[in-house]
Amino acid sequence: MPANETTFAAPAPQESEGTRSGVAVLLAGFFEWFGEVGAFFARLARAMVRPPYEWKELLHQCDAVGSLSLPLVALAGAATGVVLSMETRDSLTRFGAKSMLPAVIVFSILKESGPVITGLVVSGRVGAGIGAELGSMKVTEQIDAMEASAVDPFRYLVATRVLACVLMMPLLTLAADFFGVLMGWVANNLQDSISLRQWLQERRFQRLPAAHREDHSVWPHHRHGGVLRGNEDAGRHGRGGTIDHAIGGAGVFVCDSGGCLVGPVDSGSFPLRRCGSGVHRNGISSCGGESP
Amino acid sequence: MASTETEYPVAVENLHKAFGGQQVLNGVSLQVGRGETLAVLGRSGTGKSVLLKLLIGLQKPDSGAVKIHQEDIASLDLPKLNDLRKRIGFLFQQAALYDSLTVEQNVAFPLSRHSSDPPGKQKERVRELLKSVGMEGHGRKMPSEISGGMQKRVGLARALVLDPDILLFDEPTAGLDPITAAEIGDLIVGLQKKHKLTAIVVTHDIRGAKAFADRLVLLRDGKIVAEGSFADLQKSRDEFVTQFVGSLC
DSSP states (O other), rough: OOOHHHHHHHHHHHHHHHHHHHHHHHHHHHHHHHHHHHHHEEEEHHHHEEEEEHHHHHHHHHIIIITTHHHHHHHHHHHHHHHHHHHHHHHHHTTOGGGGHHHHHHHIIIIIIHHHHHHHHIIIIIHHHHHHHHHHHHHHHHHHHHHHHTTHIIIIIIIIHHHHHHHHHHHHHHHHHHHHHHHHHHHHHHTTTOHHHHHHHGGGGGHHHTOOOGGGGGGSSSSSSEEEEEGGGTTTTSSSSOHHHHHTTTEHHHHETTEEEEEEEEEESOEEEETTTTTTTTTTTTTTGOOO | HHHHHHHHHHEEEEEEEEETTTEEEEEEEEEEOOOOEEEEEEEETSSHHHHHHHHHHOOOOOOOEEEEEOOOOOOOOHHHHHHHHHHEEEOOOOTTTTSSOOHHHHHHHHHHOOOOSSSSHHHHHHHHHHHHHHHTTTTSSOOSSHHHHHHHHHHHHHHTTOOOSSSESTTTTTTTTTHHHHHHHHHHHHHHHHHTTEEEEEOOHHHHHHHHSSSEEEETTEEEEEEEEEEHHHOOOOOOHHHHHHHHO
């Protein structure tokens, strides 16, 4: 059966060729897409900087992107603040670091959650809206009509929308941050009373999370800090004495070249005291072995 | 030869256009004289609307030339093409009004971008045009609040706002009842005569074409199969032409 032999012999090289050409097509498609994105941004940049400028449409889009997204962004930010406050409280309490709650909430919202939530909400709400609007305009020949009227649709429709998003995103992020922190404080206040001023001032503990490094070889020339758990950490920190000893139990410390700031973890107001070569209060004579 | 050239504000030479494997226009050539109204007829999908879009540079031909006022539009850069587009009015099949703008703003849209007239004068021009198409008093309405016939009228006003010397109509009477279609037809004839415009009208409406066109061309399979006055087409012995034109007899 020569015919059958031919039939069975053929597929192997064909498959290999097919795979190769498939990969080539994929690669070509990728680079084509990449080139199109590049060309799009080049055209966009040109449209943004070269006159005539569509100020009126830009203002209209800023309103559509900014003020119309504000309620949703504020709501998302507020919900994030509340959830973060409620969920983080338990974890921090378990580790005896409840006093870090304001810092955790404020900084996680400012640095992470706020921008991410704003980005997601705006891309969802505004992105979908813009896509639907431009798609509808294309289908109903409105974009062709604009071009036929000697108006550049890219400048009028695309540049204004992208610019409006770029201008409004930071403002919306601020709004999300504001409502997140505010509602985090409100949620916290349901369990522990703390003034907003105090809540915001606790930001000074920003050094703590990053300073969980236990690189003591550089102390006291570089800043570092950590959480001490009763006697577990006794003898690990300081020179000639322990911070643990200084505060008489579990505590948090932040150190720099000037000495350490120490305080008990469960205190709502977190009264820090400087020991080492700085100001000494409350008789921290054993801190760093440098009693006054 | 300049005088001969200016007699034909629109000239198309051996135009070819394909989408994928489908050849839509296959060697179309025509000339339209100053002040003449040409009706382009043909079955759906024969490239009539594509021809109009090629004339205004919304699409590019695969080969052949489109000359508007002796300028080959394929060779023009965007600013020059836009200068040429300001001299062409285009009425789209579904009017293509900007749905986020009011009727007044729609008509004023090209004017506000290309006219150096003060805003008061521009508003006056818009009002005057809306009045001429019978849309006075509807300026503050949104396109979604007016009927299809009214949208066509507004589209016509917008097409005329820059005072063009060439008008392109894509199915101006499609989707309208016979009375409204006749009104739009009369309006086109009136405005065309008043402004002495060169007009190309793509239509299926044989009755309308007979009323307002000086000359008709019939497209089939991307080619012109018949050309002449309505009477000339009626005399044709071609079966397709007879079928198409004969429906009115």
